[in-house]
Amino acid sequence: MKATAPPMQRIEPNTAAIQCLQQIVHTFFEHQIKRYIMGQILSSESAATGLGSGVADLHQDTFYQIVNSDAVNLEETITTELLAPLTHFNFPVTSAGVRLYFKIDTKAAESQKRLAAFKTAWDIGAKIRSQDILDTIGATLPQPGDDVLFNLNLAPKPNPAGASNTQPQPREEQPTRYQAGESGPWTEEEEAKHPRAAKGSRHGGEFVRKDEARGSVDPLDERYQQGLRGEVPPHNSLTPEERAAFDAGSKEAFRLGEEIRRRQRKIESARKSRKQNDLSAGQKDRLQKETDGWAAEIDALNAQRQRKDKYVNKTPYKYHTTTEKFGIVAKRIWDDKEKFIDAIVDAIKDKVEGITDPEQLREIAKGIAKKMLTKLAPGVGAAEAAAQAGAAVIELGGELYSFKLNLDAAQTEGDLDEAADKLRQGMAKVLVDKAWDTLVGKIKARAKAAGGKIARGKDGQPDAGAAKQGGGKGGPPPAGGGNPPGGKPDDIQVGVGKGGGANGKKPPGNAGPKAPQAAGVPPVKPPIVVPVGKQKKKGDEENHSNNPKDCANANLANNTNADFAGTLRGGKVTLPGVKTKPITYTKVDPSVAHALRGKFNTTDRPAFLKKIAAKHEAELRKAGLSKKDIADMKNGLAPEDYQVHHKLPLDAGGTNDPSNLILIKNEPYHKTITNYQNDSIRGMAPGEVRKFDFPVPEGFVYPP
Amino acid sequence: MISNQLFNELTVKIKHYGRSLQPPSSDNKLNALRVRSRQELGCDISNDYCDLLATVNGLDWNGLVIYANERVPIPGYSDRFIEGFVEGNLDFRDFEPWKDYLIYADDGVVLFTYHISQQRYEVVLRVGMSLLESFDTFNDLLTNALSGHM
Numbered sequence: 001m002k003a004t005a006p007p008m009q010r011i012e013p014n015t016a017a018i019q020c021l022q023q024i025v026h027t028f029f030e031h032q033i034k035r036y037i038m039g040q041i042l043s044s045e046s047a048a049t050g051l052g053s054g055v056a057d058l059h060q061d062t063f064y065q066i067v068n069s070d071a072v073n074l075e076e077t078i079t080t081e082l083l084a085p086l087t088h089f090n091f092p093v094t095s096a097g098v099r100l101y102f103k104i105d106t107k108a109a110e111s112q113k114r115l116a117a118f119k120t121a122w123d124i125g126a127k128i129r130s131q132d133i134l135d136t137i138g139a140t141l142p143q144p145g146d147d148v149l150f151n152l153n154l155a156p157k158p159n160p161a162g163a164s165n166t167q168p169q170p171r172e173e174q175p176t177r178y179q180a181g182e183s184g185p186w187t188e189e190e191e192a193k194h195p196r197a198a199k200g201s202r203h204g205g206e207f208v209r210k211d212e213a214r215g216s217v218d219p220l221d222e223r224y225q226q227g228l229r230g231e232v233p234p235h236n237s238l239t240p241e242e243r244a245a246f247d248a249g250s251k252e253a254f255r256l257g258e259e260i261r262r263r264q265r266k267i268e269s270a271r272k273s274r275k276q277n278d279l280s281a282g283q284k285d286r287l288q289k290e291t292d293g294w295a296a297e298i299d300a301l302n303a304q305r306q307r308k309d310k311y312v313n314k315t316p317y318k319y320h321t322t323t324e325k326f327g328i329v330a331k332r333i334w335d336d337k338e339k340f341i342d343a344i345v346d347a348i349k350d351k352v353e354g355i356t357d358p359e360q361l362r363e364i365a366k367g368i369a370k371k372m373l374t375k376l377a378p379g380v381g382a383a384e385a386a387a388q389a390g391a392a393v394i395e396l397g398g399e400l401y402s403f404k405l406n407l408d409a410a411q412t413e414g415d416l417d418e419a420a421d422k423l424r425q426g427m428a429k430v431l432v433d434k435a436w437d438t439l440v441g442k443i444k445a446r447a448k449a450a451g452g453k454i455a456r457g458k459d460g461q462p463d464a465g466a467a468k469q470g471g472g473k474g475g476p477p478p479a480g481g482g483n484p485p486g487g488k489p490d491d492i493q494v495g496v497g498k499g500g501g502a503n504g505k506k507p508p509g510n511a512g513p514k515a516p517q518a519a520g521v522p523p524v525k526p527p528i529v530v531p532v533g534k535q536k537k538k539g540d541e542e543n544h545s546n547n548p549k550d551c552a553n554a555n556l557a558n559n560t561n562a563d564f565a566g567t568l569r570g571g572k573v574t575l576p577g578v579k580t581k582p583i584t585y586t587k588v589d590p591s592v593a594h595a596l597r598g599k600f601n602t603t604d605r606p607a608f609l610k611k612i613a614a615k616h617e618a619e620l621r622k623a624g625l626s627k628k629d630i631a632d633m634k635n636g637l638a639p640e641d642y643q644v645h646h647k648l649p650l651d652a653g654g655t656n657d658p659s660n661l662i663l664i665k666n667e668p669y670h671k672t673i674t675n676y677q678n679d680s681i682r683g684m685a686p687g688e689v690r691k692f693d694f695p696v697p698e699g700f701v702y703p704p
Numbered sequence: 705m706i707s708n709q710l711f712n713e714l715t716v717k718i719k720h721y722g723r724s725l726q727p728p729s730s731d732n733k734l735n736a737l738r739v740r741s742r743q744e745l746g747c748d749i750s751n752d753y754c755d756l757l758a759t760v761n762g763l764d765w766n767g768l769v770i771y772a773n774e775r776v777p778i779p780g781y782s783d784r785f786i787e788g789f790v791e792g793n794l795d796f797r798d799f800e801p802w803k804d805y806l807i808y809a810d811d812g813v814v815l816f817t818y819h820i821s822q823q824r825y826e827v828v829l830r831v832g833m834s835l836l837e838s839f840d841t842f843n844d845l846l847t848n849a850l851s852g853h854m
Binding site: 567568569570587590593594597598600601602605628632635637638640641642643644645646649650651652664666667670671674675677678679681682684686 | 721722723764765766767769778781784785787794795796798799801810811812813814829830831832833834835836837852853
């Protein structure tokens with residue numbers, strides 16, 4: 001038997017399995033590898049993205065993060081392994097301290113996205129830094145001299161002045177005047193450079209702080225523009241907060257200025273005095289440093305104030321508040337001091353015809369003007385000046401309050417000028433009246449010191465009948481007295497004139513004052529005052545009258561010790577503790593009293609009652625007011641059968657200041673006083689000035 | 705009469721502070737007042753004023769005094785009074801120029817008057833007699849007086 005080899009069968013390999021394996025390795029594991037290594041697959045495969053699900057974006061973002069990470073690693077590798085050795089090899093000396101970096105731009109796609117975001121933000125009006133955009137696209141700001149390309153359609157229009165700007169130029173990055181904190185009229189060059197800003201922000205030829213480069217506009221100017229469009233009165237568009245802030249700034253600047261001046265005076269005084277070593281060098285240095293600090297603070301505050309003043313000054317006067325108009329007028333008076341002094345000289349002439357030396361008159365006027373001008377100092381600032389001047393005017397007399405009413409109505413430059421003139425004249429007149437009293441008071445004091453005697457009537461009042469004129473026959477007070485030549489304002493001496501001197505002759509020197517004869521004011525007899533330390537002889541006495549209708553010497557009269565007695569219902573009523581006082585009665589225009597009455601009713605009376613109830617409860621209880629009365633007063637309510645009385649009536653220029661008010665029982669006190677006052681002032685016309693002895697209860701409640 | 709609103713407001717305030725309104729004046733007293741005014745002051749009083757007194761006989765509120773038909777005590781006090789119309793006017797007439805006025809009320813600063821020769825109601829400064837405001841009717845005058853003291 002023949003052995004046979006087992007049959008061989010060729011079996012063709014089946015590629016299906018291979019393909020299957022290959023598919024498993026390639027497709028499945030590659031997919032998995034990509035997912036685990038690359039974090040996503042959509043960058044290398046196609047797959048369902050789930051329309052609208054954001055899957056594709058997620059994959060893309062992941063892919064870029066990986067690429068970014070790889071790029072950073074590569075940057076580091078090339079920078080440290082290649083770039084550094086190359087730099088060191090090629091520039092062994094000059095590369096010291098220099099480190100070069102290899103950068104790979106991996107933000108291309110992100111840049112598109114950010115630019116789109118910038119565009120969206122731009123469209124909704126957001127402010128974007130140009131540098132951020134340039135950084136996004138990897139560009140830099142052009143420097144002067146660079147050749148630049150840009151969209152002509154969006155470029156500023158060519159120079160209207162005709163400059164040959166055919167080739168658009170990049171904007172030079174020089175600080176604008178706004179940035180430099182400057183102001184002033186625009187130059188032609190600036191107008192040419194910033195045509196849009198020039199068109200939109202030039203008011204009255206003044207440079208307004210508008211920075212076209214930044215597109216920023218001073219908010220005050222914006223609101224001023226609103227005013228010009230009639231949307232709101234320009235001036236009123238200042239918010240109360242702004243107004244308060246500006247005013248507070250002005251006041252603070254003034255306060256600091258005062259403090260600085262005080263310190264400077266202290267330093268100067270110490271320097272001049274014998275005790276100049278009182279202040280050590282260290283102390284002086286400390287004071288000086290403090291002063292310098294304040295000065296810097298003042299500068300800042302003044303800049304703030306000037307900003308507001310500038311805004312206010314651009315606004316038509318009719319929109320100004322009365323206070324601001326007051327400030328403007330006060331500044332005009334300050335700026336033109338000579339005019340004010342002229343007005344005072346005129347007012348003095350009415351009083352002292354005898355002084356003919358113009359220089360002497362001006363010296364006196366300057367002395368009188370000094371106090372008021374200090375109040376009007378421009379450094380105070382408009383608002384503060386207004387407040388100061390207002391207070392001064394109120395202090396001087398309600399006659400000038402009518403000035404405020406003029407200001408209320410003032411709408412034009414001419415109105416303000418007119419108001420300034422009136423205020424100037426009014427202040428001069430009242431100041432002279434006041435100053436004159438002071439001067440006469442000084443002279444009287446000197447006369448007393450020199451041993452002069454004053455004749456008194458039975459009730460202690462200076463008695464006209466008892467007056468004796470030394471030497472000559474006692475006639476009426478003279479119209480002119482002696483005044484030593486060359487005397488200073490404070491040294492003015494009023495001598496007795498005809499019939500008043502020791503020998504009955506007019507003393508040498510310039511004539512003294514005569515009776516005040518302001519325009520429209522009836523002449524008032526001048527005081528008789530003995531020349532200082534000279535002609536005083538036994539029998540020289542003052543001529544005083546106790547008749548309220550004939551109060552020639554009212555302001556010289558000492559307060560009588562006797563209690564005031566008036567009449568009521570035909571009988572005599574004595575008011576214990578109430579004395580008469582000499583007062584200058586300046587009858588005001590009714591509109592002044594009307595305005596003050598309104599304020600009295602609404603604010604000043606309740607405020608006064610609250611104040612005294614809070615501070616003087618014990619005294620009020622002692623005066624007979626009940627606890628309930630006082631509780632009501634604390635609510636601003638007057639007790640029954642009591643009224644609040646003006647010591648100096650509103651009609652006489654009195655104010656609602658608490659010092660001029662008193663709580664008084666109606667019957668019989670209030671009526672007795674006011675009846676007497678009415679009787680005294682009978683026949684006076686508005687503007688007229690007289691002097692009286694008026695019953696003035698002291699304190700805050702009567703009877704106490 | 706003055707507006708109900710103003711009067712109601714006043715009444716509420718007076719009560720709020722624990723005070724009382726004066727009781728109304730009787731007709732007899734009002735008639736007597738008319739006669740006295742004519743005889744002693746030489747002028748008739750306003751009917752509106754009489755109507756007011758028929759509601760509340762005088763007022764002393766926050767410094768404002770509206771005269772009563774005669775001097776009457778203020779409720780709650782034995783030593784405080786509201787002045788009578790005729791007496792009050794006679795007191796002022798110690799100063800002769802007031803004879804041309806009928807004074808209905810005063811508040812310390814001004815008098816609320818009827819100016820006889822001018823035939824109008826006037827608010828006049830108590831000292832100085834300057835005219836501040838004028839009205840055609842008593843009620844307008846009264847409204848002005850009260851509104852300054854509310």
